[in-house]
Amino acid sequence: MAKLAINGGAPIKKKPFPKWPVWDHHELNNLKEVIESGKWGSMQGDKVKTFTAKYAEHHQAKHGICVNSGTIALSIALKSSGIGCGEEVIVPGYTFVASATAILDVGAIPVFVDIDPQTYNIDVTKIEAAITKKTTAVMPVHFGGRPVDMDSLLKISKKHNLKIIEDAAQAWGSEWNHKKVGAIGDAGGFSFQSSKNVTSAEGGIILTNDDDIAKFCRSHSNCGRVDGGVWYEHYYLGGNFRMTEFQAAVLLAQFERYPEMKKKREKNAQFLSEHLSQIDGIEVMKNDPRITGNSIHLFIWRYKKEHFNNLPKAKFIEALQKEGIILSAGYSIPLYTQPLFKNLAFGPRGKRADVGVDYNSYFLPETERACYEEALWLPQFVMLGDEDDMKDIVNAVVKVKENINELKS
Numbered sequence: 204m205a206k207l208a209i210n211g212g213a214p215i216k217k218k219p220f221p222k223w224p225v226w227d228h229h230e231l232n233n234l235k236e237v238i239e240s241g242k243w244g245s246m247q248g249d250k251v252k253t254f255t256a257k258y259a260e261h262h263q264a265k266h267g268i269c270v271n272s273g274t275i276a277l278s279i280a281l282k283s284s285g286i287g288c289g290e291e292v293i294v295p296g297y298t299f300v301a302s303a304t305a306i307l308d309v310g311a312i313p314v315f316v317d318i319d320p321q322t323y324n325i326d327v328t329k330i331e332a333a334i335t336k337k338t339t340a341v342m343p344v345h346f347g348g349r350p351v352d353m354d355s356l357l358k359i360s361k362k363h364n365l366k367i368i369e370d371a372a373q374a375w376g377s378e379w380n381h382k383k384v385g386a387i388g389d390a391g392g393f394s395f396q397s398s399k400n401v402t403s404a405e406g407g408i409i410l411t412n413d414d415d416i417a418k419f420c421r422s423h424s425n426c427g428r429v430d431g432g433v434w435y436e437h438y439y440l441g442g443n444f445r446m447t448e449f450q451a452a453v454l455l456a457q458f459e460r461y462p463e464m465k466k467k468r469e470k471n472a473q474f475l476s477e478h479l480s481q482i483d484g485i486e487v488m489k490n491d492p493r494i495t496g497n498s499i500h501l502f503i504w505r506y507k508k509e510h511f512n513n514l515p516k517a518k519f520i521e522a523l524q525k526e527g528i529i530l531s532a533g534y535s536i537p538l539y540t541q542p543l544f545k546n547l548a549f550g551p552r553g554k555r556a557d558v559g560v561d562y563n564s565y566f567l568p569e570t571e572r573a574c575y576e577e578a579l580w581l582p583q584f585v586m587l588g589d590e591d592d593m594k595d596i597v598n599a600v601v602k603v604k605e606n607i608n609e610l611k612s
């Protein structure tokens with residue numbers, strides 16, 4: 204009789220993983236307060252201001268500027284740092300599309316660099332080879348919440364006079380050497396979109412320690428107005444990217460419970476790293492003592508099919524899903540192979556815009572391996588489970604391995 208759930212056996216998971224989003228009367232009370240106050244916009248109410256101050260302080264940043272998405276946070280951070288038309292910005296090949304489209308949005312050109320398979324972050328040793336006369340910035344992505352090696356990156360940026368705009372969309376409270384990411388470089392952007400560890404369905408924030416960058420972030424996100432200026436006077440190119448009081452009401456409540464949740468995710472990540480790494484053919488990310496905090500937006504692990512009878516990654520994932528484990532393959536293709544880049548469809552309605560880079564010529568082996576062969580992601584809400592949930596994950600992998608003969612390679 205078949206043992207694996209994919210073949211009709213009993214699944215490992217008997218009790219469901221925690222649900223997401225998590226909310227209670229704190230979100231409800233804050234929202235009620237905003238509705239009843241009649242002050243629904245950030246120009247009238249104080250929720251956005253309060254959240255901005257709390258978030259920036261928690262992240263050891265001098266300034267915070269709330270906006271309505273993580274994507275626009277990155278574009279405005281780039282623009283406000285002076286990055287513009289025709290300049291090249293280095294970004295990893297393994298990231299969400301927004302890291303690269305934010306660069307295109309300011310008229311700059313994304314140049315992709317491979318990732319380090321031990322971290323799934325940009326391989327800092329490969330950055331210098333990608334620098335040209337046009338390079339003006341690097342966008343490190345703290346992927347899944349794991350901080351990039353900021354020591355090395357700061358050295359490179361200093362040597363080549365490059366700005367660092369951190370994509371911290373997934374890295375709320377993550378720390379490199381006791382320093383919160385997001386404003387270690389010139390500026391950084393965070394996301395509060397639905398799947399994120401701190402969420403208001405949509406939203407984002409820019410952090411910076413630079414007064415001038417902060418001033419332009421405020422202006423570019425608020426129709427080009429200036430601090431203390433007249434409402435209908437506009438000095439710079441901007442738009443209405445303001446966060447609402449409703450979003451900040453929810454974020455204030457979310458943020459209160461965040462530290463406890465972060466601890467739980469980190470504890471579970473440690474458990475999984477210890478136990479999964481003991482299974483032949485499963486590898487986990489490298490431990491780096493300089494990482495003193497990790498949001499664990501994703502728990503990322505690597506699958507080596509040669510230890511699983513050459514079973515393709517997709518089939519392995521399906522077998523685990525049938526056992527009741529919630530996991531995904533992550534990005535299915537490298538970012539530079541997306542139709543957007545292959546066709547240089549950067550103009551209006553996808554019109555081709557020749558930016559002087561042929562994205563068809565890219566081949567970043569570690570990025571390709573992550574997409575096609577190895578990357579497995581556990582989402583952040585799974586990482587809020589109890590120890591039994593974590594054991595179920597490990598036991599499901601062991602079960603699939605022990606019964607691998609039930610699956611065709």
Ligand SMILES: Cc1ncc(COP(=O)(O)O)c(C=O)c1O
Binds near residue numbers: 273299344370393405
């Ligand atoms: C790495 C990364 N960068 C940028 C973003 C963009 O954030 P948003 O969806 O809030 O625009 C996301 C969010 O999905 C992300 O994961």
